[in-house]
Amino acid sequence: MGCRTNVLHLLSDEAKIRKASPIKTTMKYFTDPNMVFLGAGMPSGDMFPFQNVSFKSVPLDDKGTPVIEGCIDRNVDNLEIENDVPLDLALQYGNSRGQPKLLAFLKEHMSIFHNIASDDWDLITTAGSTQAWDACLRLFCNPGETVLLEDYTYSSSVEAAVAQGLNCVAMEMDSDGIRTDKLEEMLRNWDTETQGPFPKLLYTIPNGHNPTGCTLHEDRKPTLVKLASQYDFVIIEDDPYYFLQMNKYGDPELKMPDDVDEEQWLKENLVDKLGRSLLEWDDFGRVIRLESVSKTFAPGCRLGWAIGPRYLLDHLWNLHEVSMQSTCGFAQTIINGMFQRWGQVGYMRWLLKLRNSYSTKRDFCLSQCQKYLAKSVCTINLPASGMFFMVYLDYRKHPKFSTDFCSDVDLLQEHLYQKFLQSGILMACSSWFRVDPTQKNTLAFRGSYASVDPDKMQRGIELLGSVIQTEFCLN
Template sequence: MAPSAVEMEVKGETDTTAVVVPNPLDINGLASWRKKGAVPTGTAAFSSSDMFKSPACYTKPKAKRWDHILSTEAKSRKPSSLKGAAKYLSRPGMISLGGGLPSSENFPFEELSMKVPKAPGFSEGEIRASGRTITAGKHDIREGKSLLDLEVALNYGQSVGFAQMVRFVTEHTEIVHDPAYSDWNCCLTAGSTMAWDATLRILCERGNYILAEEYAFASALETAAPLGIRVAAVKMDEQGLLPGNLDEVLSNWDEKERGAAKPHLLYIVPSGQNPTGATQSAERRAEVYKVCQKHDIFIVEDEPYYFLQMEPYKSDVPPPSTREEFLKVLLPSFLKIDVDGRVLRLESFSKVLAPGSRVGWIVAPEQIAQRFAHHFDTSTQNPSGFSQMCLFKLLEEGWGHAGYLDWLMHLRLEYTARRDILLGACEKYLPQEVVSWVPPSAGMFQWFEVPWKNHPGYAKGLSHVEIEESIFTAAVDRGALLCRGSWFRADKNMAEEKMFFRATFAAASAEKMQEAIKRFGEALRAEFGI
């Protein structure tokens, strides 16, 4: 059953007043929103989300301060002196002999063209037949053709990203989440994995513990381990992280036994959780947030699957038919319910546009976002100019906010259809006496539970690891690759009482998904002697 989107109240330390956000889906409304000032268009032009928020945003209170959780590394980083000098480039008549910005005359790219869909023609066939070709030229800005061109996009830029893309993601954040405090900021990232690595460096010290769901994204765990950061696992159910167990872990934390202070950071994937596919209801999110308020926990909300929320499996509930309905049925993000400024949201274009773009962004209190900018000044700098240019042409000039929401609604239907195909195959081919599952209501993963103690090898003394390996290998030998649940276990020292396998419905065709599930079913029958 899909988690419900309900009205809720989360009480914070500051009073918040309801304000009306201008409707950017209306062209006139968006134009009014943007009247505050033009987007900076120069090379390495400085920008921040504060340039692009609605006037309503500034009527809200500010976030609380987080000085006490900043790492030594984060506190040591200073703004880039070279990047800071770029602010003088906007002065009329300024001739720069300062920064080493190559002349665009030496860029061997005169123009870049791509063919993109026109809503609602989003299928590959419709794109080929009626898609729109968008071209970016080297000098479009000076020729009055665009707000971004190759002269700017292919040069060095500010670590927060090009102003043109910062404006789009800032407006998108306010449209979808409308944060309850005023001083939030966006900073573009080279994907969420890099953003998570930066998060750990900015907010943790070697030897610290962080909190995570007992089964968590393997790459997130593998990012933390080499940094000397340990993970305290929080139990889960079909809706994800259990707030009661989170409170229990924190209330009973024993520094002497654990060898470290109580954690101050929670990593969580609330929608279509990877690997379990679990989605937290609005009520569950509110409960988790209140526990984090109680223990002063900072929340890292990793949400690549947020827009892949679906209707319940075999439900008569119709999907949203308008953009307004779509926004209304989305479950509230932690960013949306955050009244303290205790949420860092990791956003990504990977699951909704293209993983290879390597462009995402973070939303966080200004104090934290600024630390990300300082960190990127001397590491990734900013996402690829080619990628930012392509995304700008698609999202800003091709679709606009309304068209992007149309695309997200389309993608939601595509993933719902894929999920239903995989679940239909599960019902047809899997031996349900030895495997069970809960239909996901978001994301791209299906989580299977296998009663491993019923396996014939258990009576012969085989361990959890050996039985899991046997089932995994049996499926591989039959040509079906699923992920082992143990790969995602947050605390490798805890004994596993249950056994799981993960399948995705994101990549394979309908026929191949059905065949893979059939092969997995054959492997289970052989392993359990059915």
């Protein structure tokens, strides 16, 4: 289905100009013990001030697992585990695609969770998906060119594109993500006169979409990939919430029984239950997937990875070499140390714990919404993944919408935002996430259940409901 072609013609002017650095060609001699390596600009490893770094984990789960403690020495001869990355290596220049041992673990991890269609895929580390998205924009787009984004999207993603002078075009969504039928229609009827240059890049957050919380339907995924091939564009699949795909609303926590083959059970009960990556349909080499540990470990790690066709990642790497150089060595060696001690099965158990934890939080949040938010004006989506829920309000039912607010949804939104604040609740305005600022047809607020404890959540939603009652004169 479809012919395998490359997309080099879609690269930006800057990516086309950028070449691998000649000095990089010298690195192949670095491990030659007979070579006197005078040519490199590496500072003396003898003068790195760290003897070692250590880390201690929290318990993996409530099954009495001991905490994990790891100590990574500077010297390769003093490693606790063969697959650790010694500090002398982790903190030196070089390996700018990522430390090989970490890359190997991540590739194996990817292969467990994704049946990648291409046989020439690769994986390189990033400094997190925000950095990677900025880099992908630089890789493909010249100022004035067109990027497709979901009609609401992560505000930083659209801000990055707008500042680069790109033409950001919104794709219609429903509760199952991008309306691929509408997208096909838009592409088929694309008018460069009124809509700008034909799109080069499509950006999607398929799971637990930020801000709407919705998840792209499985049936739409092959269609999306096919459209990329048919209409000649590249898809950036930004999927930080992949492992926050939750249990069904109201279901109990998913617990692993004691007497099972852990790997087998996790395969059937975790891996097989998750949605698929677009990479699974990408025979065409048009998808770059962005993952990160920001939601599975912590955002401050600034460690993520891009997966996609090797030749495209080579171009991404060329950009990294002259910008961020490499992902932080502390993050790489510490997280690799945790991965190697957990192993793939241990990491899957952590991901299961995460799934249960977020499911519980979401369930409680939604139960409070159902209890306190007036159904006559509020619609709440039911997120199947991620950290976010949206409260949609029927602005037409606000008694002063057409008078005090001149039928301007954004004016009413700003008013309500302030009212919420005055009552002690901070919600994010949907307008902050809008790709097309002229489309003022929805009044909604984004909330997150990720890091709010139950007491505060109960109080917050109750207060929210009370402000809405008052504002919409529902008493």
